[in-house]
Amino acid sequence: MPAHAKILGVSANDLPPARSTSPAGDAPSAGQQPTTDALRDSAFLKACRREPVPHTPVWFMRQAGRSLPEYLKVREGIPMLESCMRPDLVTEITLQPVRRHKVDAAIYFSDIVVPLKAIGIDLDIKPGVGPVVAEPIRRREDLARLRDLTPEDVSYVTEAIGMLTGELGATPLIGFAGAPFTLASYLVEGGPSRNHEHTKALMYGDPQLWADLLDRLAEITAAFLKVQIEAGASAVQLFDSWVGALSPADYRRSVMPASTKVFAAVEEYGVPRIHFGVGTGELLGAMGEAGADVVGVDWRVPLDEAARRVGPGKALQGNLDPAVLFSTREAVEAKTREVLDAARGLEGHVFNLGHGVLPTTDPDALTRLVEYVHTSTAR
Numbered sequence: 001m002p003a004h005a006k007i008l009g010v011s012a013n014d015l016p017p018a019r020s021t022s023p024a025g026d027a028p029s030a031g032q033q034p035t036t037d038a039l040r041d042s043a044f045l046k047a048c049r050r051e052p053v054p055h056t057p058v059w060f061m062r063q064a065g066r067s068l069p070e071y072l073k074v075r076e077g078i079p080m081l082e083s084c085m086r087p088d089l090v091t092e093i094t095l096q097p098v099r100r101h102k103v104d105a106a107i108y109f110s111d112i113v114v115p116l117k118a119i120g121i122d123l124d125i126k127p128g129v130g131p132v133v134a135e136p137i138r139r140r141e142d143l144a145r146l147r148d149l150t151p152e153d154v155s156y157v158t159e160a161i162g163m164l165t166g167e168l169g170a171t172p173l174i175g176f177a178g179a180p181f182t183l184a185s186y187l188v189e190g191g192p193s194r195n196h197e198h199t200k201a202l203m204y205g206d207p208q209l210w211a212d213l214l215d216r217l218a219e220i221t222a223a224f225l226k227v228q229i230e231a232g233a234s235a236v237q238l239f240d241s242w243v244g245a246l247s248p249a250d251y252r253r254s255v256m257p258a259s260t261k262v263f264a265a266v267e268e269y270g271v272p273r274i275h276f277g278v279g280t281g282e283l284l285g286a287m288g289e290a291g292a293d294v295v296g297v298d299w300r301v302p303l304d305e306a307a308r309r310v311g312p313g314k315a316l317q318g319n320l321d322p323a324v325l326f327s328t329r330e331a332v333e334a335k336t337r338e339v340l341d342a343a344r345g346l347e348g349h350v351f352n353l354g355h356g357v358l359p360t361t362d363p364d365a366l367t368r369l370v371e372y373v374h375t376s377t378a379r
Contacts, residue, residue, distance in 0.1 A: 042170055085156045115223075176225075180215075188202055238273070248283055320339050321353070
């Protein structure tokens with residue numbers, strides 16, 4: 001029985017069998033990326049590379065987490081940040097939706113503020129609130145608190161990914177990080193914000209300090225993604241959750257350079273890079289230029305229109321409204337068919353929700369959705 005199963009009290013019968021992920025037949029050690037043909041030829045990675053696929057691949061943002069009763073059970077009494085730093089717990093939670101839903105990719109269980117915590121920023125994730133920063137960063141002298149991130153700072157990430165790749169076999173693992181703008185918004189506001197008034201005040205009032213802040217965050221983010229890729233992640237996603245609060249001009253001038261720097265820093269690894277933001281319909285063209293291979297689309301813009309805005313040479317990811325899953329099975333299938341129809345003719349398509357799985361979503365609805373997409377797009 002895998003070590004994390006013993007620690008968490010999970011039955012070995014509930015776990016997928018460990019599968020070989022290296023040409024020699026041995027599970028990879030930390031820092032050794034799986035290279036089997038089965039992994040390279042997975043539907044998810046092929047779609048990201050805009051290659052023909054046996055079926056449209058599916059995964060869900062926030063699939064590893066709060067909608068699953070098994071997640072709530074193993075997280076009981078354990079603070080969020082602590083759970084992100086325990087390789088046994090990270091492994092178990094990351095695997096849960098793969099077992100239950102049969103999704104085509106796993107997403108590494110973590111939080112976007114983990115690298116900030118790892119470099120010593122005083123923050124916590126408050127239940128029902130989100131990340132809260134004790135001392136917001138708003139002055140030039142505050143930048144000194146944003147030191148470089150080293151692999152040793154997040155050794156638990158390397159350990160967890162080593163465990164995961166040995167279990168996942170031919171199922172790709174997606175690593176992720178928060179984009180510089182979204183991280184900056186938490187740091188400057190001190191927590192979640194509806195209007196981002198402090199963030200925008202800094203961006204407009206001291207553009208050089210803002211540029212320096214985002215550049216530092218780009219370096220930290222790139223380092224965090226490199227750790228995940230070198231440990232075995234087969235793709236990475238950059239989450240820019242709050243960037244939809246900006247105009248296209250502000251995005252291009254004040255945010256896009258930092259996101260581009262992150263994507264350029266990991267280009268040499270050759271893994272697919274996904275870029276996602278919420279409320280970014282007006283930004284899709286610029287986001288398509290920032291350097292990712294796949295652009296995530298929320299539910300507000302149909303995929304065929306999103307493809308026109310993004311331009312050629314990119315795969316798209318998305319984009320069923322998460323709230324649809326609360327409707328009838330017939331309605332879910334009808335709305336899913338609309339997404340799939342809009343995706344016809346795309347260079348590559350990864351089916352996903354237009355944002356994360358909502359906490360009270362019925363897990364069985366997600367399982368049925370995966371099966372429906374697989375069956376109706378089988379080639």
